[in-house]
Amino acid sequence: VRAWSIDRAGAGGPDGRVGPSRKIPAVGIRVARARDSGELIIAGKEGIFLMHLDDPNSSARLEGSHASPKIAISPDGLWIAVGAWQRNGVRVLDARKKGVVTELPGYSPYFAFSPCRRWLLVGTGREYRFWRVGDWQESGEKIEREAARTAGCSMAFSPDGAILAI
Numbered sequence: 118v119r120a121w122s123i124d125r126a127g128a129g130g131p132d133g134r135v136g137p138s139r140k141i142p143a144v145g146i147r148v149a150r151a152r153d154s155g156e157l158i159i160a161g162k163e164g165i166f167l168m169h170l171d172d173p174n175s176s177a178r179l180e181g182s183h184a185s186p187k188i189a190i191s192p193d194g195l196w197i198a199v200g201a202w203q204r205n206g207v208r209v210l211d212a213r214k215k216g217v218v219t220e221l222p223g224y225s226p227y228f229a230f231s232p233c234r235r236w237l238l239v240g241t242g243r244e245y246r247f248w249r250v251g252d253w254q255e256s257g258e259k260i261e262r263e264a265a266r267t268a269g270c271s272m273a274f275s276p277d278g279a280i281l282a283i
Contacts, residue, residue, distance in 0.1 A: 147186055151194030152232065156212060158197055160186035165199060167212055179215055189237075191230045196250060198228050198237055207239050209253060219253045227271075233278040240272070245283065 147160040155170040158179075165188065168176035179197065189198040190212070197210040200223075207221045207228050227240030236256070237248045247256040260283070272283045 147188050149188050149190045151190045152192040154194035156190060156194035158188050158190045160188045160199070165197075167197070167215070177215055179210055187228070189228055189230055191237075191250060192232055192234050196230070196237070198230070198239075200228060207237075209237070221248055221253065229272045229274065231274050231278050232276055238272060238274075238281070245272070 147158075149158045150156070150170075156167060159166045159168070159176075163178075165179045165186065166176045167179055179199075187200045190196070195212055196218075197212050199208045199210060200206070205223065207223050209218045209221065210216060211218050221237070221239050223239035223241045223246070227245075229238050230236070230250070231238065235250055237250055237253075239246050239248060240262075243262055245260040245262070247258045248254070249256055260281075272281065274281050
């Protein structure tokens with residue numbers, strides 16, 4: 118995995134620059150970064166690792182390897198969701214304690230944290246369910262797959278959390 122610094126003015130053009138890259142000591146298939154902190158999750162053949170971008174040599178292994186892993190990290194870097202292709206269930210890990218907190222039902226390749234830090238959205242075989250971050254209770258709000266007109270795919274929240282795209 119490599120990381121590049123990009124100045125706030127933009128990438129590359131006359132008002133912005135892309136800095137030199139630096140090597141992060143991990144091999145990954147998937148990478149996710151917490152929006153509000155410097156935590157980075159890297160998932161690959163050797164396992165799932167948590168590291169801080171300010172100190173990439175201080176990585177901690179959270180779990181063993183997975184076939185085609187899927188990962189998401191909450192915006193504040195406190196929670197990590199982990200799943201794998203053709204494996205039901207989404208495990209939620211506490212990034213501070215480095216351990217599994219709960220396992221939620223769902224079809225694991227489809228999940229995302231909301232930017233407001235309140236929800237983890239998980240796709241199941243028939244619907245998308247909202248789980249409250251922290252106590253991991255289901256909200257009762259559901260989006261039927263038929264209403265979303267999809268058999269399951271990526272999902273994303275707008276930066277303010279007001280819009281969900283599936």
